[in-house]
Amino acid sequence: MESYLLANAESVVARARAGDEGALEELYRAFEAPVYNLARRICRTTEDAEDVLQETFFEVCRSIGRYREEGSLWGWIRTIAASKALMRLRRNKYRDTDQLQEDVVGHRREDTALRMDLEAALERLSETSRAVVWLHDVEGYTHEEIAGMMGRTPSFSKSQLARAHQRLRRWLGEEVEV
């Protein structure tokens, strides 16, 4: 994800720390898309994702003085975005829709390969499972880091990921025939 680099990051950060609104906007413009993408992949609705985008950059503007430049700027912003998105999930407490599917339909439909496309299958996962899949498989967070952000254990993160992949495999019709 280091493709999200700001060409003159050091000078932009220095000006942002001094309260230069133009520099803060430069940061926003540079990282708006990846932050929104991460938020949208975790949150259920576009409205929630846009709120997370706004909350993330408000926090970035407030805390830019505390950015220690030990890791990448994108890494720092991404962690803020992930925390805000997970906070939004906790607040909304959506019903886990894939669990609902299991409850209502049982295993009858498992015999039929649903052959959804990946976007639809990802959308169908529960909030928590989707967040774990996205943070681990796409953003590259470890189970320990995800557990820290979610206030759970690494084992929880691992089992969520395994369950999510089992479901994705089934929904995408990718099960290996024995």
Add this chain to the structure above:
Amino acid sequence: MTHLTMETLLSLREAGLEPGDASAREHLDACPICRTELERLHQRVARLRALPALRPSRDRWPHVAARVRIEHRARRQRMAGLIGLAAAASIAVAALVRPGSGTVAAGEREIQAAMARSQALESALSQYHAEERMLDGRTAGIAQELEDRIAQVDRELEVADLLEQQSRDNQVLKLWRERVGLLDALVDVHVTRASNVGL
């Protein structure tokens, strides 16, 4: 033959070895079904990473900028309030000193001295325009923490004002001394650092 679970297949993709990974790899070498599962897992993750980036439909920057401006304004007012509070408290203590007594009680003199020192430090900070200067992340964090603690002391000073005379004097003196200590530290953070790096 028992095939590898999804959790085991996933653990094989991790950098570090987990307990049981060695025997899982042995199984993998011998089992074409599990090798296919692992390959599909790799492909699924690659496809996840290749999903198109989603973009917001609305520009949220104006909202963010407006909130940031409000926050900055509130912060400036808080700093100005700190200086005002010190001045007001100074007048209040002066009024406590009985006119015509000729001497001021030792406790009150100490309070006045602490307040005068506090005012001097705030004045130095005010002239320094700390808010407009650039700090590294760690220093800014320390400065923020000190400002928060000063705000806490100010709240305690307001409460102490409601106490009985004797206990009020003791508490007020303790708080003003604490305040001076915090301000000293804040001046150190801003001014000493700036002179060290030639700002």
